[in-house]
Structures are given as C-alpha cells and as structure tokens.
Amino acid sequence: MTGPILIAAGGTGGHMFPALALGQALAGRGQAVTLITDQRGARYVGGDLPCTVVTAGSPSGSAAAKVQGLVRLARGFVESLGVLRRKRPVAAAAFGGYACVPAALAAAARGVPVLIHEQNAVFGRANRLIASFAREVALSFEATSEVPARADLRRIVTGNPTRPGFTAAAAPARSDNRFRVLVLGGSQGARVFSDVVPAALARLAPELRARLDLAQQCRPEDLARVREAYAGLGLDVELASFFSDVPARMAAADLVIARSGASTIAELLALARPSLLVPYPHAADDHQTANARALDAAGAAVLLPQPALTPERLAAELERLMHDPDRLEAMARAAHRLARPDAAERLADAVLALAAEARP
Ligand SMILES: CC(=O)N[C@H]1[C@@H](OP(=O)(O)OP(=O)(O)OC[C@H]2O[C@@H](n3ccc(=O)[nH]c3=O)[C@H](O)[C@@H]2O)O[C@H](CO)[C@@H](O)[C@@H]1O
Numbered sequence: 001m002t003g004p005i006l007i008a009a010g011g012t013g014g015h016m017f018p019a020l021a022l023g024q025a026l027a028g029r030g031q032a033v034t035l036i037t038d039q040r041g042a043r044y045v046g047g048d049l050p051c052t053v054v055t056a057g058s059p060s061g062s063a064a065a066k067v068q069g070l071v072r073l074a075r076g077f078v079e080s081l082g083v084l085r086r087k088r089p090v091a092a093a094a095f096g097g098y099a100c101v102p103a104a105l106a107a108a109a110r111g112v113p114v115l116i117h118e119q120n121a122v123f124g125r126a127n128r129l130i131a132s133f134a135r136e137v138a139l140s141f142e143a144t145s146e147v148p149a150r151a152d153l154r155r156i157v158t159g160n161p162t163r164p165g166f167t168a169a170a171a172p173a174r175s176d177n178r179f180r181v182l183v184l185g186g187s188q189g190a191r192v193f194s195d196v197v198p199a200a201l202a203r204l205a206p207e208l209r210a211r212l213d214l215a216q217q218c219r220p221e222d223l224a225r226v227r228e229a230y231a232g233l234g235l236d237v238e239l240a241s242f243f244s245d246v247p248a249r250m251a252a253a254d255l256v257i258a259r260s261g262a263s264t265i266a267e268l269l270a271l272a273r274p275s276l277l278v279p280y281p282h283a284a285d286d287h288q289t290a291n292a293r294a295l296d297a298a299g300a301a302v303l304l305p306q307p308a309l310t311p312e313r314l315a316a317e318l319e320r321l322m323h324d325p326d327r328l329e330a331m332a333r334a335a336h337r338l339a340r341p342d343a344a345e346r347l348a349d350a351v352l353a354l355a356a357e358a359r360p
Contacts, residue, residue, distance in 0.1 A: 004032035005351055006089035006107060008080075010041030010056055010099020013187030014261045018119055018343075019095040021161035022351070023049050025344040031352065034087045036080055036103035050087075054079040056099040069098070076102030084110050091355035093117060093347070094134070096124045108133035113358045115351050119160045119262030121290035123147045135354060138347055140262060140340075141294050146285070158347045159340025160266035165247030167270065167341070179322055180213045182253040186261045189219035189241060192278065192306060193257065198229035199311035200318065208322050209233065215249055217242065247271070254328060255321060257314075260292035260303075268301070269339040274331035275301040276317060278309050300334035 005026055009019030016037070023033045027049070035049050038056040045051050057072030080103040092107035092114045094100040107114050114134040116127050123137075123146040131137065131148040139147070140160035147155065183193050197216060201209055215238040218226050223239055230237040243249055250256060251271050258264050260277040268275050277295065279288030295301035302317060321328060340346075 003088040003090040004034040004050075005355065006084070006087070006092040006103065006112065007033060007035045007095070008037075008092060008100035008103035008107070009035070009095035009097065010038035011097040012040070012261075013044055014119060014263045015095045015097045015099070016041050016044035017163050017263045018117060018161045018266075019093070020044065020049070021163055021344040022093060022117075022347050024164065025161070025348040026351075029348065029352075031348075034083070034089060036083055036100075038076075038099040041099055052079075052083045054083070054102055056102060058098040073098065073102050077106050080106035081109070084112065091115065091351050091358065093351045094127070094130060095119070096127045098126045101126050101130055104130040105133060111358075113354045115347075115354055117158070117160075117347060118144060118147075119266075120287040121145065121294055122285045122287040124287070125284055136350065138350055140266065140343075141291075143294070145290065156346075156350055158350065159343035160262050161344035161347060162263065162266045162270050163247070166250075166267045177211055178213050179208075179211045180252055180254045181215075181318075182249050182256045182258075183214070183216035184243075184246070184256065184258040184264060185217050185219070186259040186264065186280065187242075189217055189222075190259055190278075190280065191219055191222060192309060194218050194222035194226045196309050196311055196314055197257065198226060198233070200314035201230075201235065202233055203311055203315035204318060208319060209235070211322070214238070215240075215243070255318075260288040260295075262291060265291050265295060266340075266343070268295070269335050270341055272332045272336035272339065274321075274328045274335065276304055276314075276321075277301045278304050278306055281306045295335070295338065298334050298338055300331055300338055302331075 007019050009015045026033050035051040042053050055072050055075040057069035059066045059069035092112050094104040094116050104114050115136045116134045117138045119140050121141040121144050136154040138156050138158045220241040256273050256275040260279045277292040279292045292303045296303035
C-alpha cells in the first residue's frame with residue numbers, strides 16, 4: 001500500500017483495545033498505520049503507533065452541552081483534515097464513540113473509504129451518525145440491531161478484536177479445591193460491585209467462602225471501604241483500580257463477575273471463561289444488556305440485571321455455580337463456540353481490501 005491505514009478511535013478502553021488490536025494486526029503485515037484519537041483515548045496508546053490527538057466531544061445533554069459538543073466536533077474535523085493532508089491514508093477504520101466522528105467525516109470528505117467497526121450488539125449512535133459516509137460495517141455479533149439499512153452499505157461479521165494475550169489455552173488441571181473469582185467493572189470500574197459483592201460473600205456458607213480466591217477491580221474511591229469489608233470477613237482479596245494483567249487473571253478464573261462491555265465479553269469468549277454478567281444499565285440504548293443476552297442465550301453466561309443484583313441473589317447464584325462444576329464446564333464450552341479469535345485479522349483483511357478497491 002502506498003499510504004497508511006487510518007484508525008479512528010477514542011474514549012474508553014472498550015473502543016481503544018479493538019482499535020489497537022487492528023493496528024497491531026496491520027503492523028504485523030508490514031502495513032503502515034496512523035491513529036487519530038482524543039485525550040481520553042491517548043492514555044491507552046503505547047508502543048510506536050503514530051498517533052495524533054484531536055478535539056472531540058459528545059453532542060448530548062443540555063442544549064448548551066450539545067452546542068459545545070458540536071463545536072468541539074467541528075474543531076476536531078478541521079484538525080483531522082490536517083492529519084489526512086499530511087498522512088494521506090488509503091482507507092480508514094472507525095471504532096465508534098463520538099471521538100471517531102471528526103476523523104471519519106474528514107476521511108470521507110477527502111474520498112478515503114471508511115469502514116466502521118461496531119463492538120456492541122446494538123449499532124452505536126456515533127456510528128449511526130457516520131454510517132451514511134461509510135462503505136462497510138464490520139459487526140461483532142451476527143444479530144446486531146439498528147444497523148442502517150442502506151443497500152450499498154456492505155456488512156460483514158468479524159467479531160471484536162481483543163488485545164494480545166487473550167488466547168485460549170487448555171484449562172490448567174486443578175488439584176486444589178480453590179474457586180477463583182475475578183470481578184471486573186469495565187475500564188472505569190463499577191461501584192455496584194463494591195456495594196454488592198462483599199455483602200453477598202458475607203451471606204455465603206462459610207465452607208464455600210473459605211474456598212474463594214478473589215480479585216476485584218474497584219473504583220479508586222471505593223478501594224478502602226471494600227478492603228475493610230473483606231477484612232471483616234477474614235478474606236484476603238486482591239483489589240486494584242485497574243488490573244494490568246487481565247489476560248492471566250481471566251484465564252485462571254473459575255468464574256468472572258463483570259459488566260458486559262464489548263471488550264470484556266470478547267475476552268471472556270476468547271478465553272472460554274464462564275461469567276455472571278451485570279449490564280451497565282445506563283449504557284446507550286442499553287447495549288450492554290444486548291451484549292450479555294447473546295452470551296446468556298448461548299448458555300455461556302448468566303445475565304443478572306442490576307435491579308436483581310441483591311446480595312441475597314448474588315450469594316444464591318454463586319452457591320449454585322460453586323456446587324455445579326459441570327454447569328461451569330458447559331458454560332466454558334459455550335463461550336468457546338462463540339469466540340472469534342481471528343477478529344483482528346479478518347478486520348485487517350477487510351480494511352486492506354477496501355483500500356485496494358479504492359486505488360485509482
Ligand atoms: C460504560 C460504557 O458505556 N462502556 C462501554 C465502553 O467500554 P468499557 O471500556 O466500559 O468496557 P469494555 O468491557 O468494552 O472494555 C473494558 C476493558 O478494560 C479492561 N480492563 C478492565 C478492568 C481492569 O482492571 N483492567 C482491564 O484491563 C478489560 O479487560 C477490557 O479490555 O465501550 C464498549 C465498546 O463500545 C461498550 O461495550 C461499553 O458498554
């Protein structure tokens with residue numbers, strides 16, 4: 001290829017990790033890549049991926065906030081045009097979230113073909129905004145809803161690329177009676193797990209509680225009180241506001257209790273781990289419930305809506321699962337069947353094909 005592939009992504013880890021996975025897949029083929037992101041997204045970019053930070057905002061909230069969001073998107077658009085002039089990309093891949101809107105629109109304005117990747121089981125609002133200018137959408141779920149029905153918008157299902165390290169290995173043979181639980185709240189943590197998990201474990205039968213090895217991600221402001229709650233139960237728990245070794249921790253977990261953000265889900269499937277999923281109830285268009293449903297329906301996870309997540313209910317679910325290793329095994333097998341370990345490579349194929357088609 002004569003120019004780089006532009007990758008546009010920003011905001012949370014859920015948008016950045018799949019974007020970076022595509023970047024790595026392309027770099028692995030010797031293809032140059034350039035990334036446009038926002039301030040928040042830049043925190044996730046490491047290594048030697050060329051990256052430009054542009055202004056972005058969300059046109060939502062009060063009337064004043066909407067106007068401010070639009071002004072920021074317009075600034076980001078002008079900044080992105082500058083990047084496109086300098087870098088001359090041959091195709092662009094956009095990963096949703098308002099942070100990728102300016103770059104995707106600037107690419108389309110310059111005639112650069114755009115592919116949109118949707119991580120969730122509901123097509124996102126920012127993606128709907130740029131879909132009119134895109135040539136192709138790559139979905140993570142077969143049954144994604146709200147995909148714009150434009151006859152000339154190509155649609156493929158690639159899955160959601162995961163970071164390196166999420167490669168299924170044979171489950172380690174266990175000789176002990178320990179039960180390893182990993183609690184993850186998404187890239188920003190989840191307060192509800194800080195409130196409910198310690199209270200649920202307090203209700204667990206003492207012989208089951210004694211078998212637990214627990215690691216839990218907490219929001220920074222919750223760490224002290226959660227540590228205290230577990231100390232009161234005599235439990236030695238590993239707590240962190242962000243674990244940097246999720247692949248190893250998830251691979252070793254007998255059960256993962258988590259939000260159902262798209263990356264977390266793709267990772268659970270890639271590592272074939274059983275999970276209890278509590279969708280974030282305020283996610284746009286309730287997409288986390290749609291994500292979790294896909295796993296629940298296939299028998300790979302238990303979906304527990306947040307209003308049902310009481311300490312009593314969680315204790316009961318845990319007790320049931322800890323007593324039923326066959327069920328956990330079946331959930332792991334179902335997760336494995338849903339996994340798409342070649343998502344990054346398939347996405348790389350698609351964006352390179354788009355670039356080749358557009359070549360004069
Ligand atoms: C609140 C919200 O709206 N979140 C959205 C956000 O992702 P959000 O970042 O919240 O959630 P995701 O599950 O997609 O990604 C979280 C990532 O953080 C990693 N992690 C988490 C905890 C930790 O201690 N260490 C760590 O590395 C996970 O392994 C995962 O890779 O964008 C996703 C993709 O559009 C959506 O599906 C999510 O619904």
